[in-house]
Amino acid sequence: MASIKVSLRQVGKIFDAGVAPALDNVSLDIAEGSICVLMGLSGSGKSTLLRTINGLAVPTSGKVLVDGTDLAQLAPRRLQQWRREAAGMVFQSSALFAHLNVIDNAAFGLELAGVGRKERHRRAGSVLEQVGLLAHAKQYPHQLSGGMRQRVGMARALAVNPSLLLMDEAFSALDPLKRREMQELLLELLRAQRRTIVFVSHDIDEALRLGDQIALLHGGKLLQQGAPRALLDHPVNEHVREFFQSADTSSHLLASDLIDHEAGFSTLPELISVPADSRLSELMPRLGAFRLPLTVRDASGVVLGLITAASALRTITRASARN
Ligand SMILES: Nc1ncnc2c1ncn2[C@@H]1O[C@H](COP(=O)(O)OP(=O)(O)O)[C@@H](O)[C@H]1O
Ligand SMILES: [Mg+2]
Numbered sequence: 001m002a003s004i005k006v007s008l009r010q011v012g013k014i015f016d017a018g019v020a021p022a023l024d025n026v027s028l029d030i031a032e033g034s035i036c037v038l039m040g041l042s043g044s045g046k047s048t049l050l051r052t053i054n055g056l057a058v059p060t061s062g063k064v065l066v067d068g069t070d071l072a073q074l075a076p077r078r079l080q081q082w083r084r085e086a087a088g089m090v091f092q093s094s095a096l097f098a099h100l101n102v103i104d105n106a107a108f109g110l111e112l113a114g115v116g117r118k119e120r121h122r123r124a125g126s127v128l129e130q131v132g133l134l135a136h137a138k139q140y141p142h143q144l145s146g147g148m149r150q151r152v153g154m155a156r157a158l159a160v161n162p163s164l165l166l167m168d169e170a171f172s173a174l175d176p177l178k179r180r181e182m183q184e185l186l187l188e189l190l191r192a193q194r195r196t197i198v199f200v201s202h203d204i205d206e207a208l209r210l211g212d213q214i215a216l217l218h219g220g221k222l223l224q225q226g227a228p229r230a231l232l233d234h235p236v237n238e239h240v241r242e243f244f245q246s247a248d249t250s251s252h253l254l255a256s257d258l259i260d261h262e263a264g265f266s267t268l269p270e271l272i273s274v275p276a277d278s279r280l281s282e283l284m285p286r287l288g289a290f291r292l293p294l295t296v297r298d299a300s301g302v303v304l305g306l307i308t309a310a311s312a313l314r315t316i317t318r319a320s321a322r323n
Pocket of ligand 2 (some may be wrong): 046047048
């Protein structure tokens with residue numbers, strides 16, 4: 001089981017009678033192998049929703065289905081076992097054990113799962129290598145930077161090879177550069193091994209970069225779920241529109257968005273080709289440096305059109321004006 005599907009059916013969660021519910025009738029589908037980013041202001045119910053997916057928060061009403069299995073129907077021991085073996089969790093504070101070195105921290109979930117020491121270290125070593133920390137295996141958490149500690153937290157979650165990864169503001173405490181690095185690392189790890197990810201973030205850039213889907217919560221209610229571009233381009237109401245207003249939407253434009261439809265086609269050999277899904281940030285230096293149009297090709301090499309400096313500028317201006 002490489003990845004799993006998660007469905008919430010009219011999930012409600014009331015912590016205190018008399019206080020507005022933390023979750024109010026939330027229905028949500030997360031496709032297997034996809035990344036769903038949960039967004040919303042502080043207190044909107046993101047962490048609570050995340051915790052209903054691994055059974056740490058029990059819904060007051062409604063159901064959470066994991067590959068069709070209703071979590072409420074699992075016996076407590078089965079639920080605990082499922083949580084340990086299938087649902088890795090990564091928090092903002094990496095919550096490492098100060099008295100354990102890096103490899104034992106990374107192997108902690110395996111120890112809970114009853115894996116023997118030798119096999120534990122073999123598997124933990126392999127994930128530490130994936131997150132670039134194998135050389136630090138014998139160090140202790142206080143000897144590491146914040147970014148490295150967060151990598152250990154990720155290694156610990158990945159060591160059990162979970163089909164589901166729940167990440168609660170996992171990169172929020174990192175500076176922008178480190179955060180970006182971790183996002184790239186996560187995407188790279190997912191290319192090697194598909195998993196279903198539910199990623200809580202209040203950072204719009206992060207959500208646009210990582211999310212196949214964004215689910216936006218407000219006061220415990222799900223306002224809108226869809227592809228990032230759908231929420232930006234077609235917000236269902238004012239709340240959604242306002243929430244995304246601060247997003248720098250131009251930085252998420254792709255080569256295919258920038259094609260100059262008046263420039264026609266040209267396959268002059270001296271023109272540089274770029275893949276249709278190249279990001280604006282990669283394209284701008286090239287447009288600037290070569291002062292020639294770029295040829296946009298799809299994955300099979302077919303020419304889709306040309307990007308000229310003028311067409312790029314027009315599209316960027318339009319995207320920015322939307323804010
Ligand atoms: N364990 C708890 N006991 C009581 N109230 C809680 C508990 N956890 C969360 N809440 C309340 O539920 C609401 C949603 O909280 P939370 O899910 O943590 O939001 P977010 O992660 O979006 O900031 C808040 O009003 C919060 O005070
Ligand atoms: Mg939270």
